[in-house]
Amino acid sequence: MPREDFMSTASVSLPNWINYALIPLINLMLAFLVSGVVVWVIGENPYEALKLMLAGALGRGEGIGFTLFYATNFIFTGLSVAVAYHAGLFNIGSEGQAYLGGLGAALVALSLDHYVPWYVTMPVAVCAAALFGAAGAVIPAWLQAKRNSHIVITTIMFNYIISSLMNYVLVHVLIVPGKMAPETRTFLEGGQLPKLDWLMAMFGLKLGPAPLNVSFLIALVMCVLVWVLIWHTKLGYEMRTLGISRSVAAYAGIPYVKIVIITMLISGGLAGMMALNPVMGASARLQVEFVSGAGFVGIAVSLMGRNHPIGIVLAAILFGVLYQGGAELSFDMPTITRDMIMVIQGLVILFAGALEYMFRPTIVRIYQKITRA
Amino acid sequence: MDYFDILVSILGSTVRLSIPLIFTALAGLFSERAGIFDIGLEGKMLAAAFASATAAYLTGSPWIGLASGIGVSLAFSLVHGFASITNRGNQIVSGVAINFVAAGLTAVLGHAWFHQGGRTPGLPADARFSPITLPGAEMLRDVPVIGPLYANVISGNNLLTYLAFLAVPISWWVLYRTRFGLRLRAVGENPGAVDTAGISVIWLRYRAVMVAGFLCGFSGTYLAIGQSAAFINNMSAGKGYIALAALIFAKWRPVPVLLACLLFGFLDALANFMQGKSIPGIGEVPVQIFQALPYILTCILLAGLIGSANPPKAGGVPYVKER
Amino acid sequence: ADVKPALVYGTGGKFDKSFNEAAYAGAEKFKAETGIDYRDFEPTGDTQGEQAIRNFASRGYNPVVAVSFAWTSAIEKVAAEFPDTKFVIVDAVVDMPNVRSVVYKEEEGSYLVGVLAGMASKSGKVGFIGGMDIPLIRKFECGYEQGARAVNADIQVFQNMTGTTGAAWNDPVRGGELTKNQIDQGADVIYAAAGATGLGVLQAAADNGKLSIGVDSNQNHLHPGSVLTSMVKRVDLAVYNAYVDTKGDAFTSGVQALGVKEDGVAYALDDNNAKLITDDMKAAVEKAKADIIAGTIKVHDYMSDNSCPK
């Protein structure tokens, strides 16, 4: 591709369906194509692998349940990344914030599960998870707002700091004496979020042991709230303005420090809520490293979903398919471990994020040819 | 065991643990000084570790291992270059992507090829860079103070260790005493100035990114076939980020980079040593504190509490002449 | 009866030359003897274990053997979902009618290698490097310390744990560094009970001309002449027995605690370390073994009271 093309086409605007559907789709397909090559290199049939994966993720009620369970995680972290992104902040710390959120959820569950039913515990746990998640973001936010420290670096640093902290708390404080694994006791029913059997039953499917639970609905509610926040509130307007230009925001009297901190608190809070799903929904206890990369998947989800809640839900489901399908695939094709998901995830981030404009000039030229004709 | 022996032991450990940081932070130095942020150091190091261990295992030669490590790391840095220089993508996103691909790919390939849970098979001694005993180390060992220091800290390391320490003055010299270095520093500050001086910004930045890949090749190789005798899943374990922290700590200058890496290596060594021991008056210090310390220090630095860290001005911004 | 054997490893990977490889050997032995094939799965992370166990159960595999305490809660859950399937868990106890729990008296085996270490040490200092800091690993250490002290009351025992999370099983670099530390402090025999991290321990000991002690599988061959012995834990037996018992309709649930007496734990002696074990040492360790079997030596189990007598 000649360099000149790149420049002269950059200012041409394209219709939404190309920008928000076609280009992401092409990028996604490319990511899958390269992943297919990897599968082929290790001596397996990519087509078979894809079939196994899709069947595993979408074939049965249980598979769909798992897919949506994973998607729930990614919706939360995707929203977390997206909210920050709208204000021009790149939050790589959703991973740590979610981890800390787990502590909030667990503390609530541990202290209430003896006394009250789940629906009393839940709202308190939602708040606690969000609060703890926000707490994980507050120092990077403050450093960015007041000291102008690069938030990308500080949030990465905080992933490690929080990980050490949680490690300490689990190993020395919350562990059940005599147990091997550093994890809390199992929550009683009052500290568990009920599964969504009824939802699956509505579609004639059986959830089985899949851990899809009420937090999926909380995630969807958060999507709506984020949409309202970003496009229908004055705060959202200020965030978006700041996200595009700090100097314009200063001119418009939008307080930088306040917006950065509020945005990061919201972002951290959303990440923290992610913990509800695995901690109170699935395993009913707080475990070491339970986030296991969902925070980072949030980056890919947010990029794929173009920072819009609808896009994020779709991208989260896509990654849910990858996670669940990948687990099934690695069971049936033992040479392909679940790490394959990480490869695909990386490629999606690469093509949909860093190389998002690679095909744009070509598409612009084709588009111009078609519209002229 | 007296305090001096403890110190010698910790210093020896410090040196060994700092080496990957030094190579990696220098890699970051070249890339970021040229205006290309490199979060992907971690991934490149990991990929290089896998490649070097695999090649050394297959050929039995540490040199072929090193060459493969460098080659694979270079390939990853070219991807980063293609995304962030040619396509002007977001450099952070590209780096994050590279970390994922490297972590996933090494595990998938390692598992598929060797069936050892993602590990590569252990390497025999002559497929690795083994410790070199410097002349006189044994003789001097009993000389007070300098003897143990020479024998246990300075001597007895592998070739890559000495290369890492050599790489620091070389980097300094390249950066401040050569044409390439002058241009590289310029392009990270004001690519327009470089462009109008008749120098290709793109090619210059590609070269910087390739130097970064080259150096990450060394750090990965050190991890897999210097320090240990195999590749292990995710063996870089965040060292790329620590190196990045060290780079910031050093304010993007070569000699301070060395000091920062040694500091972080020392913290790591101290954490190993202190584990399970108690300090008089304080009691047992949780290892987690030591583990978190480099990150906490970096945040404190970034908060401007110990001087300000100004990254290269054009860092992270793709060079665009025409809108 | 019908047997459709399945095996889920710990997260270290099948060929870890240690714990998981022992389990693999057991399954292979069953296959070689009966010609009945088995399916196995290597989870690379904690979340995968449960799914794999459930997958096996739901596809009619029986028995499903899960080695590693990491799958305790997974077995608890899945065994309840599939009451007709037999499950075996190694290294942990799950009290359910269709689960057999196999645990080992690691303190006894560790005692034996401790005796050897105490005698082999010239400096009077020996080391222990554990993986994840959990009671199970402290149990290894405690037995080892008792054995070493039995032959040398003044012996100094250094101990380090690699970490507090699952990653500690897979960190040979840190293992090597900790070994180097202990060597610098004067240790000349180092016992690793740390999964794949132990590979780094053995490597570092070999690089520095010191002795090491392997764990779980017989690791003597990894660095011949440098590995003093290995504390062999017969995970292979747990797997093998589970399959044979199911085949012969003799599967029993409940706890099986395998010690020296049951040949569940032992020290390894082969060509690779024959030169390192003197006749004196051999006599002493065989005596200790006989005493343990006879009950004249009672090795304290750390997990019985979470403490180790000094």
Next chain:
Amino acid sequence: MNEMSQAPAIELIGIDKKFGAVHANKNINLTVAKGSIHGIIGENGAGKSTLMSILYGFYQADSGVIHIDGKPVTIRDSQSAIAAGIGMVHQHFMLVENFTVLENLMLGAEGGALLGKGADAARDALKKLEADYELEVDPDAVVEELPVGLQQRVEILKAMYRGAEILILDEPTGVLTPAEADHLFKILRVLRDQGKTVILITHKLREIMAITDTVSVMRRGEIVATRTTSETTVEELAELMVGRRVLLHVDKGDSNPGEVFLSVRNLTVKDHRGVTMVDNVSFDVRSGEILGIAGVAGNGQSELLEAITGIRKPTSGEILFCGQPVTGFDPARLRGLGLAHIPEDRHHMGLVLAFEEAENAILGYHRDDRYGNGVFLNPDMVRKAAVDEIGKYDIRPPNPRLKTANFSGGNQQKIVVAREIERDPKLLVVGQPTRGVDIGAIEFIHRRIVETRDAGKAVLLVSVELDEIRSLSDRVLVMFAGKIVGEKSPETGEQTLGLMMAGIAA
């Protein structure tokens, strides 16, 4: 003289360049004789910089041919331009700010892979150049610590050091005081007399008349005329530039100053480096008057405006708004009190180009209840409000949902002006109201500003265009090096004001 030396130094044939939808250069033909100074004038955005950047290899023409000394050359990049003997001083300096003068000089002309020898050579060459052209500058000074005038010197030295036979200067005097500009012109004459060719881009017709031998006028990407300087007049050039007769005068009645709306007392402002940009400044603006602040760009006007509008915190001093102390108030609060602000740079401050027009129409006023209740923002209400302004200000195209980036510069400026004036403020603070705006829009905007005054508001106007200041203001303050150096009436001669702007007379 033989045939060859008669060949023109530069010949551009059919140069054409598009930036996306913007046709920056349209089939340009231009010939510049060797050993002459050629001027290029034209309005903002006419394509002057683009054309010169093409000659310098910074941009690539879409089509066209370049001849140097009669021979066709292919200028692929700046390197081939330098090789062809072309040097350029860019409108925005191309210096590495944390490098020394010497390092900047050497960049791209290092004289070998190692720096040692080249550095010595450069130091010697610098000495010689300084002596030849009176261009003293400390080779070891760090560029960012030099004043702009000296930074420009470094740029010129860079070109000379590379052996430029053709020197292009893009608006070099915008950052200079008249005295510094005169010194520059002296150097340019020396260069010409040595047989070098100079191309000078400027907006200032006076400079064209003073120094050039020939001049070309650009308009909307085309060269509309080329003249011998001695045979043309300022009036003709101005008319050529904008395509019709220019009204150098704004119709306005006498001012009717009332009570003091804005009072600035001993205001001092430092920038982020701690350099004092506004130095103990005091003045009042009354209702019903336009106070103009004249000055060369970079003398503290921007910082003054930012302090008054709350964007920047002053270091000391006091600001009173209708008698109420408002020092350190944030912009939102000041807006609430009735202060409107048309910023100097609409892209840097006034507009979010990625937003819809309607969203920009409420920027800064978005918390107003008119646009939604409480915390919410109602897009319908926002658009309705925008449609009103679009009609009143004839903003084209009249589509409130169009992305602001897709409006032309003049219309973008109208969006800002409409937003600020239509809020019915007490005080209107205006910076560079007509930068990059065509003459029609200029008249429109000027009329609105005068109407605002006539409605009894106070207006504070900052502009670097002396003509604009003189035709709009009722009183003129001149700013130099952060200080107010004097107050004059707008009828004061250009000469006098110019000297004050240079800090020479008061």
